[in-house]
Amino acid sequence: MEKKKVLITGASKGLGLAISKKLSGEYTLILHASKKESFTHIEPGSHILCADFSDNEQLSDFCKQLKKEHGDTLYAVINNAGLTYDKPLNFQPEREIDAMLNVNLRAPIMICKTAMKIFGLSKSGVIINISSVVAERGNAFQSVYAAAKAGLIALSKSLAQEAAALNDTHNIRVLSVAPGYIETDMTAGLPDAVKEKYLNLIPAKRFGNVEDIADTIAFLLSDKASYINGTNIHIDGGLT
Numbered sequence: 001m002e003k004k005k006v007l008i009t010g011a012s013k014g015l016g017l018a019i020s021k022k023l024s025g026e027y028t029l030i031l032h033a034s035k036k037e038s039f040t041h042i043e044p045g046s047h048i049l050c051a052d053f054s055d056n057e058q059l060s061d062f063c064k065q066l067k068k069e070h071g072d073t074l075y076a077v078i079n080n081a082g083l084t085y086d087k088p089l090n091f092q093p094e095r096e097i098d099a100m101l102n103v104n105l106r107a108p109i110m111i112c113k114t115a116m117k118i119f120g121l122s123k124s125g126v127i128i129n130i131s132s133v134v135a136e137r138g139n140a141f142q143s144v145y146a147a148a149k150a151g152l153i154a155l156s157k158s159l160a161q162e163a164a165a166l167n168d169t170h171n172i173r174v175l176s177v178a179p180g181y182i183e184t185d186m187t188a189g190l191p192d193a194v195k196e197k198y199l200n201l202i203p204a205k206r207f208g209n210v211e212d213i214a215d216t217i218a219f220l221l222s223d224k225a226s227y228i229n230g231t232n233i234h235i236d237g238g239l240t
């Protein structure tokens with residue numbers, strides 16, 4: 001039997017790379033990064049589809065290509081690509097604000113739009129948007145990033161309801177996950193004092209690792225998670 005196809009955006013490193021390693025074998029993967037050169041590892045048999053999501057034209061072409069090349073067999077989308085420029089809003093250049101909104105929110109919205117069209121025809125599918133704990137708790141120096149991540153939670157909840165309203169099926173699920181502090185390039189540059197502060201707030205007394213997220217994503221994609229829909233799942237070691 002042909003394997004189901006899963007799109008993972010931002011699959012060149014960090015969480016996306018770990019998710020691709022975890023899902024490979026069970027699914028045929030469509031792996032995305034901003035450019036081909038970003039990949040240091042590609043799971044065998046995967047398709048590659050690149051685009052810089054801060055560029056609306058590239059994003060639009062990406063969505064068209066996704067529909068044209070994989071529209072008939074797409075099962076799931078993991079909207080994982082993301083970026084942050086941490087600084088006080090009053091010092092944040094407009095181009096950084098635009099990039100954070102485009103990559104973290106506009107791109108997932110446009111990819112969800114494409115996926116909803118595809119899933120409306122196939123009558124099934126799963127979308128998982130990677131949000132963040134800062135969406136609900138806020139975080140100094142991440143106001144725009146946090147706002148975009150909060151948008152993903154609202155997007156997911158709304159689309160879960162919309163899928164049921166528009167389609168004669170209950171096999172389309174849309175949800176978000178909110179990782180806490182996970183050790184990747186994105187968090188590597190944080191000052192030790194900030195890391196220490198976070199560690200003291202985590203009952204699990206450790207930072208998360210990329211497998212913590214990949215394991216949860218694999219479960220959420222499976223039939224065992226068929227009753228989990230329209231919600232935001234925290235993966236944060238109990239961060240208070």
Ligand SMILES: NC(=O)c1ccc[n+]([C@@H]2O[C@H](COP(=O)([O-])OP(=O)(O)OC[C@H]3O[C@@H](n4cnc5c(N)ncnc54)[C@H](OP(=O)(O)O)[C@@H]3O)[C@@H](O)[C@H]2O)c1
Nearest residue numbers: 010011012014015033034038052053081082132182184186
């Ligand atoms: N790490 C954490 O603690 C944490 C916590 C909460 C939420 N998250 C979220 O989890 C997701 C993955 O984070 P991570 O820590 O794995 O980040 P990462 O290691 O920095 O990887 C980011 C990925 O996003 C892609 N990306 C960045 N800018 C892009 C752009 N302009 N266009 C297209 N793709 C772009 C990168 O592709 P290139 O390599 O081509 O640039 C890369 O594959 C993000 O959405 C992040 O906000 C992370």
